[in-house]
Amino acid sequence: METEWNVPRNITVSEGTSTTVRSTKFHSNTFNSSASAVLHLCDVMDFAVTQNEFEIQQQKAMGGNLSTPSTFILLGFGNDFELRILLFALFLAIYALSLVGNLLIVLLIAVDQHLHKPMYFFLVNLSGLETCYISTILPRMLNDAEIHHQTEMKKNLSSPATFTLLGFGNLLGLRILLFVLFFAIYALSVVGNLLIFLLVAVDQHLHTPMYFFLMNLSGLETCYISTILPRMLVSFLTGDRSISIKGCITQFYFFGFCLATECYLLAMMSFDRYLAICKPLHYTSIMNGKLCLQLAFTSWMCGLVTNTIITSFLVQLTFCGPNEIDDFFCDVYPLANLSCSNTHLVKLATSILGYMAIGFPFLLTLASYVRIILNVLRIKSKASQQKAFTTCSSHLIVVTLFYGSLFLVYVVPETETLKELHKIFSFFYAILTPMLNPLIYSLRNREVKEALFKSVIKFRNMVS
Known part of the structure; x- marks a missing residue:
């Protein structure tokens, strides 16, 4: 119950x-x-x-004794010195190949109309995604692989606050003459490049792919020369040749960015000339406005990414000894030579990325002009041959002057006997080339001269 x-x-x-x-x-x-x-x-x-x-x-009793870590330590592959150098070279090569490979796929699909299909559209998206994907990890790993000085060594060594740009030596008596000369070069460069930029923007007859790239080049040259000459002019006026470490690295960052971008822009211009001469019937359909914007944007971004990575390694260096740079602007190798850190990884990264920024566009430019020359030599008419060479002669002169001086500076070994010659060629590609480009394109180009003549007549009519 x-x-x-x-x-x-x-x-x-x-x-x-x-x-x-x-x-x-x-x-x-x-x-x-x-x-x-x-x-x-x-x-x-x-x-x-x-x-x-x-x-x-318990937390109240311990009070302020509890501390929260502000950083985490990624142990990665350990601290073995030899292994770090090997891994740095390996991962830098992987990163460079990934960037170049994915960007090349994007460019190929954008250029070739036969690849304008849904499958390749998704492949373009995948390549862009992969570029961002690998960039979230590998740059940080490469930065960790950079070798720093020991803490005790940093405490005992004093870092210089400024560098001294020796430039053209102790020519104190020629300071005024040099100021006038370089001011004239700077004024001609800025006015000439801005004039071409405005002519292309205003005149509808110049709204073609070739002049679109020329407009980009002119704007770039204005920024390029402005990273060096204003500082030199102030130095000539005041006699003060010192520059802070941060100012020196900043100057190199913008100078290197403009240099790498110009290499890519010249390659895109040679590709444009190749299509115009070797494939004239398909030129207008291939080189449309959308592709021009994509190629120009790619040139600027490649220059930006390449030099940003190089500068990120450069800022990790410690400077504690000599502070004299035997040049008239800050460049990566003179800065690395002044560092008391281990610079093997910095120089290795600069060599690999420098090849991407200079060597790769040069090979593209060389391949384009080899195809152009072979194609022109097949033309039987002398008049047609001369016309074909005329369309690319201005660009060929600019490429020859630019790359010729560039390779003499960075490829030819620097010795005591060639040191002054290196400075002269550095002066040529960094300062004289931006001044000569507007003259070459305007004097040897009938369309630019006609546009300039029309603009002068319109200005006179407006004034009168």
């Missing part, structure tokens, strides 16, 4: 903890199982509350 039980309204389990249930009647079996479950639940709740109170009291 089952027994009935009256369950009280409140069941107290421990001090401060109670569980309320409704007053009702249960049979004995039901009550036994239900009461056990309730008691167990109350025990668990009481333990949780007690432990929570204990943790709060």
